Amino acid sequence: MTPATPAPGTRPPRRLPLTWLGILPFLIFVTLFLILPTAHIVIGAFQDRSGAFTLQNIRDLNTGTIPSSYWISVKISVASAALGCLIGFAMAAAVTFGAVPRWIKAPLMTFSGVASNFAGVPLAFAFLATFGPVGLVTVFLRNNFGIVLQRDLGFNILSFWGLTITYLFFQIPLMILIITPALEGLRREWREAAEVLGATGTQYWRMIALPILFPSLLGTFALLFANAFGAVATAIALTGSSLNIVPIQLYAQIRGDVLGNPNLGYAMAFGMIVVTAIANLIYIWLRIRAERWLK
Amino acid sequence: MNPIARLFGWAALVFGLLYFFIPLTGLVEFSLKARRGVYSLDAYAKVIGDPEFQATFGYSVLMALVTIVIGVLIVVPTAFWVRLKMPWARPYVEFITLLPLVIPAIVIVFGYIRLYNTSSWLPMTGSVMGTNILLAFGYTVLALPYMYRAVDTGLRTIDVATLTEAAQSLGAGWGTILGRIILPNVLVAVLSGAFLTFAIVIGEFTLAALLDRPAFGPYLQRIGANKPYEPFALAVISFGITWACMGLIQLVTRFSKHTRAQN
Numbered sequence: 001m002t003p004a005t006p007a008p009g010t011r012p013p014r015r016l017p018l019t020w021l022g023i024l025p026f027l028i029f030v031t032l033f034l035i036l037p038t039a040h041i042v043i044g045a046f047q048d049r050s051g052a053f054t055l056q057n058i059r060d061l062n063t064g065t066i067p068s069s070y071w072i073s074v075k076i077s078v079a080s081a082a083l084g085c086l087i088g089f090a091m092a093a094a095v096t097f098g099a100v101p102r103w104i105k106a107p108l109m110t111f112s113g114v115a116s117n118f119a120g121v122p123l124a125f126a127f128l129a130t131f132g133p134v135g136l137v138t139v140f141l142r143n144n145f146g147i148v149l150q151r152d153l154g155f156n157i158l159s160f161w162g163l164t165i166t167y168l169f170f171q172i173p174l175m176i177l178i179i180t181p182a183l184e185g186l187r188r189e190w191r192e193a194a195e196v197l198g199a200t201g202t203q204y205w206r207m208i209a210l211p212i213l214f215p216s217l218l219g220t221f222a223l224l225f226a227n228a229f230g231a232v233a234t235a236i237a238l239t240g241s242s243l244n245i246v247p248i249q250l251y252a253q254i255r256g257d258v259l260g261n262p263n264l265g266y267a268m269a270f271g272m273i274v275v276t277a278i279a280n281l282i283y284i285w286l287r288i289r290a291e292r293w294l295k
Numbered sequence: 296m297n298p299i300a301r302l303f304g305w306a307a308l309v310f311g312l313l314y315f316f317i318p319l320t321g322l323v324e325f326s327l328k329a330r331r332g333v334y335s336l337d338a339y340a341k342v343i344g345d346p347e348f349q350a351t352f353g354y355s356v357l358m359a360l361v362t363i364v365i366g367v368l369i370v371v372p373t374a375f376w377v378r379l380k381m382p383w384a385r386p387y388v389e390f391i392t393l394l395p396l397v398i399p400a401i402v403i404v405f406g407y408i409r410l411y412n413t414s415s416w417l418p419m420t421g422s423v424m425g426t427n428i429l430l431a432f433g434y435t436v437l438a439l440p441y442m443y444r445a446v447d448t449g450l451r452t453i454d455v456a457t458l459t460e461a462a463q464s465l466g467a468g469w470g471t472i473l474g475r476i477i478l479p480n481v482l483v484a485v486l487s488g489a490f491l492t493f494a495i496v497i498g499e500f501t502l503a504a505l506l507d508r509p510a511f512g513p514y515l516q517r518i519g520a521n522k523p524y525e526p527f528a529l530a531v532i533s534f535g536i537t538w539a540c541m542g543l544i545q546l547v548t549r550f551s552k553h554t555r556a557q558n
Binding site: 019020022023025026029030032033034036037038039040041044087088090091093094095097099100104110111113114115117118120121122123124125126127129130131135136137168169172173201226229230232233236237240247250251254255262265266269272273276277280 | 297300301303304305307308310311314315317318319320321322324325326369370372373376377380381384388391394395396397398399400401402403404405406407408409410432433435436439491494495498499500501505512515516519520526527529530533534537538541544545
């Protein structure tokens, strides 16, 4: 926690490589509070109760309600990431390519910065107050059109779609924040060159713009996926324990060992790391590819 | 721009804006409905008068400030040192600071609970103070990606090596260089990192709930299950705080641009 001062022995006469001591406090900190705790979980996932190596915990992930909770988590994450990408892309494109007045862009970016951080418990309340049993939209539809959300449209905020549209509230702004620089990187010259060669607008998008943007789009999709997959607070505040998704099940497991096997809990957490790590690796790899075009 | 594209653009924008503003309107409207038939601030009055609100909110504010201090003490010297002496290590350090975005918070805190329990070599969860410190460290980890990136970007705009040599030739030690040369020069970056950290910590739920600390996030969740209108007033307040933090980031960034332009 002390400022990174070099050890007394770093003066020129002794030419031992000691400069790394300057980042020692940082290394100790991340080892103790990031690396070791995570390693403990990962190692625990491959141990039985006595500490011997086993793959049984990983195999046991395929029992009981665990596969279905992973499946519904993945479905919610894919749905909210895909819709987030689509809507966010359309909005970013609208402000970047001048379909709407220019001045809208700056406030939209600021708002996206706020909204992408507005996850967690308060967000769940906002959607309960809007789409819940006595929410603004629910009551409005009932009084003016005689539509009861739950009865007529089969919609329930405490469900797959309820959670998905709630997550979209932070997914769309995140997409706008990440994709706008990529859209700005599309040079006017490319479009003009395409037009000179006789391309239509659709052809330009299909054959030039989208292939260039493809790594950014897919990469952002992966990031949004990981973002939704790890969200705990929103889900718990919105659904309590009525929806069986991975973070909620892991939360219950940490609270009270509901699986009856601590190492199975480790395996579940390990599974979460694997899923988000794959999604993030895809994001990083594709971003490196995308940056070739953004200079 | 042809009319169809223009129409499509407007449609996307209007749809998105409705998507953002309807839930916020619903939230605010609901929080004002505590008194039957009329809009009132009753729910806010009740919430702000609740001693548990004051206690948990105070706790979270304090936690946020402690987290910011720890974050600055760890991140600023590290980012400085890496830029000055170990540029080859920058990608690795950056990779480590991005790990909290990959490893879900619930997994990190799970590790804390198992690694630092009462029977371990470092029994931090054994005492209240120890758990508080663990929570602050946990928050520092969660804020690490944002803090590091902010400070590193700030350092890029100044000439670290020249400033350091100039200070050294005038006899400054490392503490003076960091505290009186580097920190004031990257203050704007540190402040934006700090406000973002504040916004993250103030409503954080997972870590505080699983470490069983009386923070604002768990209180919000608990009251949401028991009270009719108060939680919505609390949600409005916490959205207001997030908004204020982001506004302050914009403000300090703009302010710094102005002073730089005048020079």
